[in-house]
Amino acid sequence: MDEGIIPLDAETKVSERPADHEAELRLWLRLLTCTTLIEGEVRRRLRDEFDVTLPRFDLMAQLDKAPNGMTLGELSQRMMVSNGNVTGLAERLAEQGLLDRRAAPNDRRAQIVSLTAEGRRAFRAMARTHEDWIAEIFGSLGAGEIEQLMALLAKTKSSARKALTERQTS
Amino acid sequence: MDEGIIPLDAETKVSERPADHEAELRLWLRLLTCTTLIEGEVRRRLRDEFDVTLPRFDLMAQLDKAPNGMTLGELSQRMMVSNGNVTGLAERLAEQGLLDRRAAPNDRRAQIVSLTAEGRRAFRAMARTHEDWIAEIFGSLGAGEIEQLMALLAKTKSSARKALTERQTS
DNA sequence: TGAAATTACTTTAAGCTTAAAATAATTGTC
DNA sequence: GACAATTATTTTAAGCTTAAAGTAATTTCA
Numbered sequence: 377m378d379e380g381i382i383p384l385d386a387e388t389k390v391s392e393r394p395a396d397h398e399a400e401l402r403l404w405l406r407l408l409t410c411t412t413l414i415e416g417e418v419r420r421r422l423r424d425e426f427d428v429t430l431p432r433f434d435l436m437a438q439l440d441k442a443p444n445g446m447t448l449g450e451l452s453q454r455m456m457v458s459n460g461n462v463t464g465l466a467e468r469l470a471e472q473g474l475l476d477r478r479a480a481p482n483d484r485r486a487q488i489v490s491l492t493a494e495g496r497r498a499f500r501a502m503a504r505t506h507e508d509w510i511a512e513i514f515g516s517l518g519a520g521e522i523e524q525l526m527a528l529l530a531k532t533k534s535s536a537r538k539a540l541t542e543r544q545t546s
Numbered sequence: 547m548d549e550g551i552i553p554l555d556a557e558t559k560v561s562e563r564p565a566d567h568e569a570e571l572r573l574w575l576r577l578l579t580c581t582t583l584i585e586g587e588v589r590r591r592l593r594d595e596f597d598v599t600l601p602r603f604d605l606m607a608q609l610d611k612a613p614n615g616m617t618l619g620e621l622s623q624r625m626m627v628s629n630g631n632v633t634g635l636a637e638r639l640a641e642q643g644l645l646d647r648r649a650a651p652n653d654r655r656a657q658i659v660s661l662t663a664e665g666r667r668a669f670r671a672m673a674r675t676h677e678d679w680i681a682e683i684f685g686s687l688g689a690g691e692i693e694q695l696m697a698l699l700a701k702t703k704s705s706a707r708k709a710l711t712e713r714q715t716s
Numbered sequence: 717t718g719a720a721a722t723t724a725c726t727t728t729a730a731g732c733t734t735a736a737a738a739t740a741a742t743t744g745t746c
Numbered sequence: 747g748a749c750a751a752t753t754a755t756t757t758t759a760a761g762c763t764t765a766a767a768g769t770a771a772t773t774t775c776a
Contacts, residue, residue, distance in 0.1 A: 408585070411581040415578065431762065456583070509709075535685055535686035632755095
């Protein structure tokens with residue numbers, strides 16, 4: 377590569393041109409490839425078998441775990457998407473009769489959404505098949521490997537969150 | 547978490563339900579969460595620091611590795627996105643003067659795209675910073691852990707590809 | 717109390733993404 | 747050489763996604 381100019385804050389410990397972080401970069405690309413591959417396949421199957429989009433399925437999955445429903449804001453946090461995104465998704469699911477919206481009891485700004493009976497039935501049917509797909513896709517991994525991956529990904533997640541937080545508060 | 551008890555709906559065919567694949571499902575969710583978290587942060591930083599979108603950065607990254615350029619089809623395959631998607635991205639990058647399009651010598655259907663000098667310069671500058679971000683985000687992982695993750699993700703990828711292929715040919 | 721700040725949500729504009737259909741050029745087959 | 751099949755790309759329609767700005771309700775606190 378090229379020699380690179382050392383930035384002004386040379387008093388910090390990174391005064392030398394940092395070693396290249398090729399290993400981390402390749403790990404990130406592999407992680408991304410893996411996820412993209414699987415996500416694409418799941419999206420395709422949901423569309424082909426159930427005529428549903430992945431974002432709608434994800435939203436329903438969150439609501440299925442919350443029998444009493446939750447606010448759009450909570451949904452947005454759990455899905456890790458923007459508020460406006462959830463507004464639109466909920467709108468379309470409500471149009472389909474799969475989702476119910478009601479005003480929050482103590483806060484007139486908020487509304488609580490939950491699955492309708494039909495929505496719950498539809499989701500449960502899809503979820504069962506979906507679980508089989510996932511089992512199939514990860515089928516070559518043994519129980520021990522799954523456990524290892526879980527642990528390493530947990531560590532990765534907390535590493536990423538740490539980087540996010542540190543930047544946020546600096 | 548819940549302990550695998552099947553809630554509600556006990557009257558449905560829950561009794562003959564095959565072994566649950568909860569471990570695989572949780573692994574998939576964790577993989578997705580991890581990737582989404584990191585991808586979102588990278589997108590945010592690219593936008594804030596360089597005013598570029600992640601898809602455009604990804605496209606440029608592919609072209610940077612191919613000094614002689616490549617066809618849109620090849621780009622689409624490598625990026626794992628649809629052809630139409632690449633058409634639009636390339637269009638916008640060409641408008642910005644970062645990308646050059648020329649007819650393929652032997653095939654009048656195809657066009658070969660490559661980075662302009664400006665595009666290459668812009669990408670290299672972004673890539674250096676990007677690599678530092680990734681190193682920071684994965685900073686809590688040791689070399690051994692990175693190696694382990696690489697291996698397990700390679701296995702996961704091949705497991706997923708196998709599931710895709712088998713379905714495709716059945 | 718009441719103004720300021722915060723919170724929950726919606727709207728908007730721009731861009732990303734896909735599947736499917738359409739167009740145009742090339743290749744295979746007889 | 748015809749002509750069917752394939753390939754490379756573009757177009758279209760629908761939906762997803764975000765950031766930023768806007769609206770309305772709630773909370774904070776002097």
